[in-house]
Amino acid sequence: MNEITNKMRKIAGEILQKGEASVVIGWEKGTFWYLSPPAFIDKVEDVDRLVWDDFCHNNLSKYLVDFKYKEEKVAIFVKGCDSRAFNRLLQDKQIEREKVILIGIPCPGLKDQDQAKTLGKEGDIPKAEKCLECKYPNPLVYDYYLGEKEELDEVAATKEAPNYSDVEAIEAMSPDERYEFWTKQYDRCIRCYACRNVCPACNCRECVFDQTCVGWIGKANNSSENQFFALTRAMHVAGRCIECGECERACPMDIPIMLLNKKIIKDINELFGEYDAGIDVDSKLPLGHFDKSDPEEFM
Amino acid sequence: MKRVGVFICHCGTNIAQAVDCEKVAQNAQAFPGVAFSTDYKYMCAEPGQDLIKKAISEHRLDRVVVASCSPRMHEPTFRKCLERAGLNPYLLEMANIREHCAWVHPDDKERATLKATELVRMAVAKVIQNEPLDRSTIPITKRALVIGGGIAGIQAALDIANAGHLVDIVEKEPSIGGRMAQIDKTFPTLDCSACILTPKMVEVANHPNVRLITYSEVEKVEGYVGNFEVTIRQKARSVDLSACTGCGLCTEKCPTKVPSEFEMEMMNRKAIYTPFPQAIPNKPVIDRENCRYFKTGKCGVCQKLCPAQAVDFTQEDQLVTERYGAIVVATGFDLFDDSVYGEYGYGRYKDVITGLHFERLVNASGPTMGKIKRPSDGQEPKNVVFIKCVGSRDEAKGKAYCSKTCCMYTAKHATLVREKIKDSNVYVFYMDVRTPGKGYEEFYTRTTDQYGAKYLRGRVSKIYEKGGKLIVRGEDTLLGRQIEIEADMVVLATAMVAKENAAELAQMIGFSYDQDNFYTEAHPKLAPVETHTAGVFLAGACQGPKDIPDSVAQASAAAVKVCGLLSKERMETEPTISIVNEAICAGCGMCVTVCPYKAIELKFIQERVDGKVINRRVASVNSGLCQGCGACTVACRSAALNLKHFTNEQILAEVDALCL
Amino acid sequence: METIELTSALEQGKDTLEAIVKESGVQVTRCYQCGKCTGGCPVAFAMDKAPREIMRLLQLGLVEEALRSKTIWLCASCDTCSTRCPREVDIAKVMETLRIMAKKKGYITEKRMDLFHNLFLKSVETTGRVYEGGLVLGRNILGMQPFRDVHLGPSMFLKGKISPLPHIIKDNGEVKKIFANVRKRGGNV
Amino acid sequence: MKYAYFPGCSLSSTGLEYDMSTRKVAQALGIDLWEIPEWNCCGASSAHLTDQLLALALPARNLAIAEAEGLDVAIPCAACYARSKATEVEVRASKEMEQTISEVIERPYTGKARARALLDIFVKDYGLDAIGTMVNKPLKGLKVVSYYGCLLVRPPKLGFDDPEDPQSMDSLIEALGGTPLNWAFKTECCGAAHATAQGEIGLSMIERILSGAKEVGADCIATACPLCMNNLDMRQNQATAKTGEQYNLPIFYFTELMGLALGLKPEELGVNKHFVNTSEVLNKLNEALTRRDTP
């Protein structure tokens, strides 16, 4: 990892030196050893703040939306999931390819922050749950690449069928059990919208939940409104979710948000054919097109 | 505060006997925003409308709910009523308490009354959110486009032109004329096809209001009714039409022979050629794929010999863009590929041919000068078998539909064989004989009675060769016995199918087609020449199998629709269309992909952000194209798009009012 | 010629027809009587009713007549009819279903064909395989045609094509079980 | 290349030469055939006329054994192929059927092991070009009509070639250096078991095919079905006796023709076990080769 950190600093320095980009977005060490929040480096002398370690969770592509109307170029480090998010944002026309310099990093899978907190530095910290089933740990698109080419091939070869056992476990419950399960989860929601704010699929200019005048959602913080929010958001990110798991990590109330997203991903695959968001920039969104031979269950 | 007036109609006793109208009116008094509520026997009648008008002025109503029959019935009536009372017609909502309530719940007055009350409550909740809307008008380009220069296209163009409007015909082939030019005689009169078609071709070519754009294809269609913008690709003809005199010397001297498409490849043409002698324009074209000059760079005989110096190898395809007010699609049909019938051996046995081959074989200007000779050895066939429904009425290998014309043209072919070969035997395998047309049944009767064609009811199962004969095996289902016929030639009555690229054109223009790629009319009974896209009309076999009279009739009907449109200076558009809230729109373009009318595009607007001027991408709805379906409003996650008259706010208000 | 009283025929045949449709999965009403099946049928010349006529009988509910026909026993299961049918009616499957049903009802119009199939399956059940020598022998004796094909026997034997004894597979318990399991499920073996 | 091998009952008796030639040819081409141990009769041609479940269950046991071994099944006999394929397709189409069948045969079968026709394996998997390079005694000048019969190509959802005008065997003959002739009876039914049970009817069906082959001037007929072979070869005499027509048409399993072209001896292939004399054809082939060898 140190090697990659060194490479990161070197390339960031070069990019800023040459003026190829005005800012480099990466990760730096945070307040605690198990946090590596995003860093926005715009001076050569600051590049040594950049790090690459087991806790570079943030999906940096999301921050590109903030630079949408800036004229200058931005350089950004991307893991597999960041690169899928990048492709998605490209498809949603929220960024322009030529305004971004992508520096790819092969990702071995990151470690669980919460566990790190309890186990301590010396503990055997397990992988973050979201990284366990990652199908695309390596960046799919990049201008520079900070690993070995072989690693890419190796990973491509070990892609496994997605594991939906957690979704299936819920599907196996009775309707009332399912309702109880989800009510318990969403009773906790405080509607801080951290899930939305961190999500690269949530790239609206103004979220419907901020539009109080239309009255899409009430102000009350109750289970009903919270579920309305959760289901609506799930439908809005349907076909867009790139499974970076950031929503769930960002959630202060530990709501298993990815369980909803994964359910939709599973259904999209079953109903409309295999689809992984953010893989192919030319692919159409599952809800943005149709096939005349789609399953017909509404006769 | 809005002031809503509620009017409950008894519809005579239609509503009143199942719904307590008075009570509904009373209940409505209590709904928020309702300033006046009453019931009356016939709201749609003159006195009823007067009652509404009077109430509007007396109670200063600014919104109206009429609870009566279906809005599909009387919405226009009550909208007019509001207009007369000085209110915007879109400030009306209707509650359907007849079809959706009284008539379906005749035996439970209490619950029917409750339901009617709730339907009124929903309508009141919605109408409070209604906004006045204005119909706008758009100017109309006074020129029509006809795509396809077959008999349907020619007829449509002539009718439009004769009504005094300008019209262009775009034809893919080097000449107009289409399939009818290939046909020998027409049923049931046995008129010579060319004799009746050629004068029409000449007339349309010489008409001052008509412009022929041959050897050209439509490449792009944008815009909307009244204002289509069409890009046409004029393929390089390699012959300068204005210089060429049509003397034919080039064709005569060209050394390259190519099987003629027009003659169903039973005869050759040259690489520089006119497709048939009566072609219009009667000027050649170079088939670059086969031309020696284009293949090897050598030859150029035609160019050297041309006295008018009209041959131009350097010509290139040209794209021209024209504006049209209306479009007639008359692209015709293709023939089914009979080679999928392995059991019939089409393609393997030379003497198994299609009906269109037969047309050329029997045509005086065809490859055999009109003498019926079988392709394998040029012998005159004595036993000729016709098989109907090849590719038609066949779900397994062909098309489920009936091709409509085969019964008649097969009868015609049978007649022609018997007429031209005196000692011949003609057998026709059929499943049904369908002759619904003027003089058609009589023609069929003559074919059997007078000409002695033997009709056998059954589908042929197999054809095979034995001793130089074609053995045709089937069942005579009327006898219930297997039969075999030793035939010299077999003619397959091939199904008519949609043009190969039919779907592509429909998608380009933006109208629908059926599972067989035939174009879909707006209504099978009452709008048979319109498409669902305003300003686009259909003529001929592109819509479904048709014979010549049907095609011509439909072409004239389409022409009338076009004339109706072009005779207006401007046209009104519905105001119930989508609008964009640019402040919210993120410019993702989801709405663009789901819009069936290509009515939304992304544009850039200028904005100041942090003191700098930036260009921001947002969606933009073309009010001429938008038909108000609302697909975009759901595709937009941030609800930047909304549908006027069916806004998110209105629908949510209705839902809330219902659930109270 | 006998007049068919169609109203009652349709009523009487209803249940059997339903069973046929269910068993075969073939909707007989789809047949539009074009005769392409019969035209190509290699055995039609020997049948008492054309395949198309069998379909017609079913359409009219005259199921008994179809079940008693020789046709259903003469069908060689070559599938030519089903392959060529323009409405994708699986006529061969209908024949199969009718034959199974006829057998249940005891209408065996072609005893020799039935015997052949019985012996065949008996051989499979007892030995796991078909013992062709025994099959020919059994058919001749039970079918009252003792000398049919006898001239072929010796030369077949010499060419090693008929062994004098049946081959019995070791695991035949398994095959016997298959038969037993099929019977347990109401099989018609 | 390795396949499970299901010879079927006929190949151990009346169709002995089909089995012999199959094994020899596979060996020569380097295809590994693993005979399914203690395979059972697939039920053709009686089970499906007696009980539908039985008809699906009998082949399933063989397929299940192959599946456990992780192999697809190579099946020479057309009838065995059709019945086995039907089982495979039905099992793959529905989970319910998969369960029923597995219960009846008391072995798991999921449809993973595919039933494959031997002919199809040679043509598609091994490839005509590859076969062509292995030929050292081309069938020069031999005019062959390919007789596919019913069950290789019908019903279309089970067959692997065009049901009306199949080409695979013709192209194989061509790759072997022979001349495939076009004829109208490629898929006409030979009468199947009718020849055994209903002699007269069966004979008329046989005659039609023999005269069809004669009509186009064939030297011999190639087949892929032991029952067709039986009918056309063993009963050719009876057909002659009935019509008076001398057919003299040797019938070969396509595997025998392959073996000859690969240079194997006729006896190894079982060609000597035919009823119709094959010497004329064998001589013709040898002559053609000698002519080529002496310039």
Place this chain on the structure above:
Amino acid sequence: MSVKDMQENWEPKILVFACNWCTYAGADLAGLSRLQYPPNIRILRVPCSGRVNPQFVLRAFQRGIDGVLVAGCHPGDCHYVTGNYFTRRRYLLMQRLLQYVGIDPERFQARWISGSEGPKFQQVVTEITEEIKAMGPNRKMRDV
């Protein structure tokens, strides 16, 4: 009134989103043909089934509806050419999602009913009403 009485007298309320061109016309035809069905449904007219935002459905459940039916033209017959194909995709997903969070499948349904299918309209809404009646009032997702 006792709880039991309330349950016995309870009648479900069902919201039907009907597209203007097919299902609304189908419902009109049911009326014209005097085909009776239970008075529990309330039709909300939309131009196209493609206009029905899933948020409308969620809102109805929040407000205490007992069942929702989204109905439009058969695929291929959409007045707006393709609207119902999007409806189909959207609600295939939505239906599964709602079930996943515990809404009973009977409570949210989608159907194709054309303008000529008056009897089908009658049959569909009768069936749905009976199904929901058997289940009792919906309490899930309700904003109390």
